[in-house]
Amino acid sequence: MKILIWDKMIEGKILTMCCVCKKIKINDEFDLWLKREDNSVLYNRFINKFGERVSDGYCPEDLEKAMEEVKQYKLDKKK
Ligand SMILES: [Zn+2]
Numbered sequence: 001m002k003i004l005i006w007d008k009m010i011e012g013k014i015l016t017m018c019c020v021c022k023k024i025k026i027n028d029e030f031d032l033w034l035k036r037e038d039n040s041v042l043y044n045r046f047i048n049k050f051g052e053r054v055s056d057g058y059c060p061e062d063l064e065k066a067m068e069e070v071k072q073y074k075l076d077k078k079k
Pocket of ligand 1: 018019020021022023058059060061062
């Protein structure tokens, strides 16, 4: 997978990190997420670039899992 990084795009933005698996969102347009294990150099580059500007979020997989848990929770409550 070819990933292009435009420093300009990153300026003033906040990095989204999945609060479950610590994946970071590296491209909004294509909704690309990166695991540290997959490319630690690139991962660290993003972390360094954003510094403190990191917000918690959910990657698509964990969002789905979280939604599933909420659904299950609601179902359990109804019983
Ligand atoms: Zn995740």
